[in-house]
Amino acid sequence: MKRIKQGIMLMSFLVSLPATVFAEEAKIAAETAPASFNAWRDCGIGAMIFDETPMAAIISNVYWDSGTTALTSAAGSRDTCFGKTVIAASYIHETYSRLEEETAKGKGQHVAAMLTIMGCGSQSHADIIGSVRNEFAKSVNDASFGAKTTAAKAEVYNAIVQNKIATEYAAQCQII
Amino acid sequence: MRKLFFILCLGCCYSSAVYCNDDIDDVIHYAVANKLHESDYWRALLHYKSVSQSTPYSWESEISTPAFFISEAGKTEPLSELLATIRAIYSEPLENHNAHAQCLFVARYQWLKKNIQWRTKPPLVNCKKYKEYSSNGHVDSVSVIFATGFLGNPASYYGHILIKLNNKRDYNASGLLDQVMNYGAVVPDNENGIVYVVKGLFGGYDSVFSHEKFYRNNHIYVENELRDMWEYKLDLTEDEVEQIVAHSWELLGKHFVYYFSRENCAYRMGELLELVVNEPLYSRHAPWSLPADVFERLIKIKKADAPLVKEVKWIPSRQSSFYRKYQLLNEKQKSIVGLLANKLEFEADAYSKATAKDKAIAIDTLFDYFEYRMTLEKHNTTLKNKKLRLIRERFLISEKGGVESSQALQPAPPHAGPVSSMLRYGVYTNSLLGTGISLRGRPAYFDALSLDEGRMPNSTLTMMDIELALLNDELTVKRFDLVNVETLNVSQTGLPGDGGSVWRMNIGFANQNLGCVRCEVFKAEGGIGRAVKLFSGNTMLYAMAELGAQTEHEDSGTVAWASHIGLIGHLQAAWKSRLIIGYKEYVNGTQTGNNIVKWENRFGISRNWDIRLSYEKNLESEFYFGAGFYW
Structure with a gap:
């Protein structure tokens, strides 16, 4: 339950972040993040659990924290855990099962929303999904993949997507 | 009243050097003379409720958060709050513009702009946070979402209401990234079940409005709780949409007292929508408010002879999505699904000799089947392994998405179902x-x-x-x-x-x-x-x-x-x-x-x-x- 609460706190922070997908003026702090930056490790995304819903969340859903919640040290700092990179990572973590399916299918509304978060124009989605699909298929077929937790699988997926966008689709996407 | 007016004007002069002039006095005079504080809209924005039938001016806001009121007497004095709001709107912004009254109370400011003739305009303030919340004006419609009842929790038996602020679809085709308003009680972790029921019934909890992206609600209801959702898209003008967005912003994080039976999500969401829907959306007399009743009323409302609800969309749970896809399968595809659901024998003729399209459709249906079962059988690791094998198999098939997420075989919506109260x-x-x-x-x-x-x-x-x-x-x-x-x-x-x-x-x-x-x-x-x-x-x-x-x-x-x-x-x-x-x-x-x-x-x-x-x-x-x- 403690981990869930931590996840909810982080999520509350993320949803109250002044950066939105459409905020033209949003600064993307992750742009300046060090190369070793890892949203899972540095922002505590791996600690977020969404497979179960606590009683409080059932009735109240996620408690809105008015944007003043201080992140715990495990959940990183405001300066680093900010921007589309972290929002996208959080999104991938939460919707992994759908993303896995839709990537295998080659299309779907969850992968489209993910690429929208990353600032990728809709005309580039099919190409990016195709490219991610080819790469992710290799990971999925790795013998060790089945033993990973959902969070670890999502991290693998996130790394592939971020890398593809950085190396092949930077011009079509604004996240990197 | 004259004395109060004088004191408030003096306060104005001390608080703002630049705007302490006759023009502000004129504005205040205009507001008082036109009794704006007695307007239904002002009372709705401040959530005032009459606390005495015998004295018409006895009001009290249902919001308990002091920060919601600019005037110290604002919780119980609509006039005091109105005048304090006008003064605050005219005050010079500090370094943090987001803390200015124009940014914190956007709906109040918008309404005053429409109802007061300004000779001197208030200072220009850059409400960056509000712009970001409102997607820089990209919200172009409002939907009301009904999450069907959840038998895992008594408080959710009767469903739940959300309000979705829809961004222009150019930016967000699926709606998963739309902003959603939520309302519910703040319940501590590990609350005792009996305490939970008693406090929920008798006002023992505070409640708040919150916001989050729709994909989170989608995940909680559709995936975790196997609840269908129904989206009722409203036919509102640009101005009406703006009013909802602005007031929802004002309400975020503000505390009310929660009562499970009446002052619940149906009641508060109904109140919010009534800003622009000029008909009651919850019963003023019944001691209960039900989410389904709000939709029952919404569907009957006409605006200029056109229905207020212009579209009703089904968002099926994993379970419902599986049933719908299964119903759409032909016999051959059903036999593949039956084969693989029992045992993943990809080498069996029924599967190996099937077309790529049939394979894709069958596997896509099974994704929903296994996810549905995994939700119910959380400790069954076999299902997880089977799903992974299906994923691997699906990567081998180039055929894109099988059964589309169309509205085919959509069940009857909640407003076509039983009416809640009976005699x-x-x-x-x-x-x-x-x-x-x-x-x-x-x-x-x-x-x-x-x-x-x-x-x-x-x-x-x-x-x-x-x-x-x-x-x-x-x-x-x-x-x-x-x-x-x-x-x-x-x-x-x-x-x-x-x-x-x-x-x-x-x-x-x-x-x-x-x-x-x-x-x-x-x-x-x-x-x-x-x-x-x-x-x-x-x-x-x-x-x-x-x-x-x-x-x-x-x-x-x-x-x-x-x-x-x-x-x-x-x-x-x-x-x-x-x-x-x-x-x-x-x-x-x-x-x-x-x-x-x-x-x-x-x-x-x-x-x-x-x-x-x-x-x-x-x-x-x-x-x-x-x-x-x-x-």
Whole structure:
């Protein structure tokens, strides 16, 4: 339950972040993040659990924290855990099962929303999904993949997507 | 009033050097002279409720967060808050523009701009946070979402309401990234269940508005709780959309007192929508507010002869999505799904020789099937492994998405289902006691024989269901169900792990049997069992084992076990019937066990009335005839 609460706190922070997908003026702090930056490790995304819903969340859903919640040290700092990179990572973590399916299918509304978060124009989605699909298929077929937790699988997926966008689709996407 | 006006104006002069001039006085004078503080809209924005019928100016806001009021007296004095708001709007912004009144109270500012002639305009303020919340003006419509009831938590039995602020679809085709307003109680972790119920009913919790992206709600309801959602898109003008967005922003994080029965999500979301919908969206008189009632009202409202709700969209749960996809399969595809659901034999001819399209469609259907089962069987790791093997297999097929997420085979929406409140007049004749008159009523929601549209067919969910009987000039309470829940979850596909379970829970009191009056016993009963589908449609046969505790009546015993079999279904479109045959015996006490037979019938397909005819035997026998009315 403690981990869930931590996840909810982080999520509350993320949803109250002044950066939105459409905020033209949003600064993307992750742009300046060090190369070793890892949203899972540095922002505590791996600690977020969404497979179960606590009683409080059932009735109240996620408690809105008015944007003043201080992140715990495990959940990183405001300066680093900010921007589309972290929002996208959080999104991938939460919707992994759908993303896995839709990537295998080659299309779907969850992968489209993910690429929208990353600032990728809709005309580039099919190409990016195709490219991610080819790469992710290799990971999925790795013998060790089945033993990973959902969070670890999502991290693998996130790394592939971020890398593809950085190396092949930077011009079509604004996240990197 | 004059004195107050003078003091407030003085305050204005001290608080703002630049804007301390006659123009601000004029604005304040205009606001007072035009009694803007007595406007319904101002009262709605501040959530004022009349606290005294005899003194018309006695108001108090339902918001308990002090920061929501600029004036110290703002919680109870609409005029004071209005004037303080005007002064604050004119104040010079500090370094942080987001903390300025124009940014914190956007809806108030927008409304004042429309209703006051400014000679001197207030200072320009850059409300960056609000712009970001409102997607820089990209919100172009508002939807109201109904999350269907969740039997995992009593507070969610009757569903939930969300308000979705839809971004222009150019930016967000699926709507998963739309902003969603939520409202609910703030409940501590690990709250004791009894404390939770008591505090929820009697105002022991604060509640707040929150916001999040729609994909989170989608995940919680559709994936985790297997609840369908229904999106009702409203036909609002640009200005009306802006009002909702602006006021929702003002409400974020503001505390109210939560009451499960009335001042709940239906009540607060109804209030928010009433800013632009000039008709009541929740009952002003009933001691309860139900989410379904808000939709019932929304669907009936017309704006310039056009429906206020311009689109109703189904967002199926994983379970519903699986059923829908399964129904759309052809026989060949069904055989593949059946094969792989039982054993993942990809080398079997039925699969290996199938076309890529059939394989893709079958696997895509199975994704929903396994996810649905994984939600119910959280510790079944076999399912997880099977899903991974399916994923790997799907990567081998280049065919893109199988069954599309169209609205094909969309079930009837909630507003086509049973109307929540009921009153039924009837007569009965008892083999021992004679003939009497019956009056039965409940605020919510549906019983096993109610219309099946917009709900889980054949199930029961009633609360505060009371039946009065007048027999031999004596008025008695024949039964009272505090809560009565029964789910008959029959398998729709016949695949392993799909449905088949039934359970029920009943807490209340009723006469011990049909052979006595004023012989009420308090009772709590529960049961579990299995159901199978018969024929087509929703006809089902089920068996249930039950255990119950009750107060004693004539050495009846206090603990009993029972079992029964039931058959329920439609004999005609307008005739639904249920037959129950059972046996009940006490574990303690001296009374012997007895057989119970019940045959209940509903006639009619109207949402507003039906006819009930029943026969029951429980020591004595009783026939009943009644006419029910729903609203």
